Amino acid sequence: MKQVNICVGRFQPFTKGHLRMPEAGMKENGLGCVICMVKNKKQDSRHPFTDDIIQKEMNIIIENEKSIIDTIYITSADIKQISEECHNKGYEPKLWITGSDRYQSYNSMINGISKKTGKSYKEMYSLDDDFSCLEVNRTDEDISATKVRNALKNDNKSIYDKMMPECVVNNDDMYNILKNMITSIKEGMLSLKEYINERI
Secondary structure, rough: OOOEEEEEEEOOOOOOOHHHHHHHHHHHHOEEEEEEEEOOOOOOOOOEEEEEEHHHHHHHHHHHHOEEEEEEEEOOOOOOOHHHHHHHEEEEEEEEEHHHHHHHHHHHHHEEEEOOOOHHHHHHOOOOOOOOEEEEEEOOOOOOOHHHHHHHHHOOHHHHHOOOOHHOOOHHHHHHHHHHHHHHHHHHOOOHHHHHHHHO
């Protein structure tokens, strides 16, 4: 098994702020990071980009950033599923890197004990005893995906360029792909009545 760090999220899209996490992990233990992508089940204004589009962005990043080595897809941030998918691809997670907002819940999973079996989740899911969680603190200068989506909606490329990884900014096609997709979602959003009818 190849030892790796992991980061988990939807990454709509993957920003310069997100890149701080794998970089922090590499600084901590020298290992590359596998990005565990939570599948986008339904497009909406908060999650406008399809898995294919985000994978296209991630391919650019993987080619240019030594801190990220691969992506895997999961349906939820569940430690059982994450461990299984990583092991299926020959990866052994050593460090789960996350922002402050998710640190407590992810750290609780890593160090949790199953009520049914009395065993630790690490033992149940064949994770190393030293598998742990690394918190990357948020600051006022953090770049959120929401800010990037707003820049795309407003066709503000200068703000987009400041918030995205340099290798993505240098790919001219990526901006237009993301902008066109978010515009189509914005224009095609359901009214409240249509949304309720769709849910019934």
